[in-house]
Amino acid sequence: MAVKIRIPTPLRQLTKGVDLVEVSAGNVEGALQQLCAKYAGMDKRLFKQPGELNRFVNIYVNDEDIRFLENLRTPIQDGDDVSIVPAIAGG
């Protein structure tokens, strides 16, 4: 399934400024793995270890926290919007 992953500002250093990445995957984990394969360093920012997200990063599918869905196994469909929301500290 073709889905769009929104890259937040703090991670765009890794994507060379790209803010929207299209991937094709059946669930959230597959989509994020593709993103990590495409951009060096992304893996460390998102995952604590394979299959476990860092606890300072949240993933939302269409504004819903994947922890309330099926976590990394949350299925995604054509046109879904995956957002990465990292903890930010500026102020």
Next chain:
Amino acid sequence: MALSESAEQLEKSDPTLARYNRQMLWGPIGVEGQRKLKQSRVLLVGCGALGTVLANTLGRAGVGHLTIIDRDFIEINNLQRQVLFDQQDIADQLPKALAAQRQLARINSDIQVEAVVTDVNHNNILQHARGQDLLLDGTDNFETRFLINDVSIHLNIPWIYGACISAMGLAMVIRPGVTPCLRCIFETSPPPGMNPTCDTAGVLGPTVNMVASWQAMEAIKLLTGNVHALNRGLLSFDLWDNRYQQLNVARARDIADCPACKHHNLEYLSGKFSSSTTTLCGRNAVQISQPGGHRVDFEHIAAGLRAVGNPTFNKFMLKCPITEGRGERRREYELTLFADGRAIIKGVNDAAVARAVYAKYVGS
């Protein structure tokens, strides 16, 4: 009797309310809400970009008692977004909390503003938070935010999280026992140096204003008793990309096994997760140690620091000279960062200044 008439009558009997006329005309606030604002006590932690907008908005709105805590002085590169300060404050070398107090006295002399120039930490935060109706986040680092989160749970006082970088912002209202807390959303902070800071990646004035204005509106709802109108989501936006999201976090409290609000394990308030500082005698330097034994990514941190200096690193340490201010107020520091996140900041003896340098250029 129409609300506007009662507001007019009240203004005649109490002329100090005239300035709030347009605010009292808004039905859900009215005269009663204005009285509640006047009786409110709010603690503002941090008076930089978010903090000045919060203080400005809530001081004008008539919040009766504001306590403003900040550890920093004003620099010329603050004026682009820190709305309560001006060039005269820099010339007068005023700490931010005192400059904010002075400016608010000119704006609204009917409110009380207490200025506290200190580095907020687990040893002193309770004395400032007790008796407040609301805690507001104007900080620039995660450690202090998690500390506010713990205090909010410990004293059962709501707080409003706000954070921003470049054009991106996050904000959320946190009410102990009612909403998820910050650690239900982000259980841990990123390791030191992983995320860019406003001093390495930049921040735009409108981003700050948007986050702080949202926080201020929620504060007004809360303080006037309009709890039903509060926003229950996590606000996330990027003003440059034209993206606005209201993320659903309602169930985070049930799902997250939160150490803070579920298990009352207040690790930041107890000092367990606090960074510690040691002034290195005779060396004009302060050491900052981070708990948790994180490994920091020098390459990543160096990339951010290139915006302010010329970092060099090997596999053991990173060094970067940092210059702030100009003329008489020019300050030169040297940051030495070790792989476990510990840092020695040369050119300073004051722990609060060293923490500020760390928060700005490494990020904590």
